Amino acid sequence: MTTITLRHDQSFDLDGTLSCGQAFRWEKLEGWWQGVVDDRAIRIRQDANRLTFAGADAEFVCNYFQLDQDLPAILTSIDRDPAIGAAIRECRGLRLVRQQPWECLASYICATNTNIPAVKRRVTLMAERYGKAINGPFGTAYAFPEPEALAAACCADLRDCKLGYRADYVREAAAFASEHPDWAERVAALPFEEARQALMQFRGVGPKAADCVLLFAFGFFEAFPVDVWIHRIVAETYLPDLTGKNCTPAQYERIRRFARDYFGQYAGYAQEYLYCARGPARRPQ
């Protein structure tokens, strides 16, 4: 068990960070967050400015939660109006975690036209069936499956993981990733728009999923994923002439360009704060 004390400039809210839906492999049990990152089973809790954890060292935890990123400065840079200001006050301390590219890509292929609990279920089922077993501080856990393991999976077994029509997309992506082990570093080396196009070459990865992977795994903080909630919020708050509930490709393009211009190079943080401040009780209409 390790404890670190956060510095004054390391504003951090563990609960907000892990419950906002960016990563799918954490759950809170009896005051502790338990999760799997890479091949580590981690247990962590926060008491004021102290972080206590097991299953990983301080450097790993610091890197995963990007604790050395200057969050106060980022929030100042995106704080452009009362609406985002309220979201920042409500969610201050929320950080984007640094996910692994393959897991993030596969997870967001599983996230189309569905909700977060269902994605968690799919990812957990895939890990239990195809992932490496890990002995951690909370019994046996399972790493997210390597591309090879999912590429070799038979389609019926994958469908048992409740992937539905997404099973073929995951298998195809897994086959590509196992044949091109350097796919992630090649994407990481590209400029933003080219990296985005590269991700959208995967079947099952459209604009939204690509932007999520760019933001959550590749550190492209200008990425601005537009899901149904963000579409609704942006239409109500910033672009009132947007009509309809369905987000056409042209609307998607307009929203993300607006966000990049308006919020700046950390537009992705603005997206996450707006999304998380939407309020769990808020109903559509």
Add this chain to the structure above:
DNA sequence: CACCAGGAAGCAT
């Protein structure tokens, strides 16, 4: 039973 959920592909216009 209808409707929705961190969408995207496949076609027809």
Add this chain to the structure above:
DNA sequence: ATGCTTCATGGT
């Protein structure tokens, strides 16, 4: 380029 349909699943 834009619009409609379908896709599989679980929750409400």
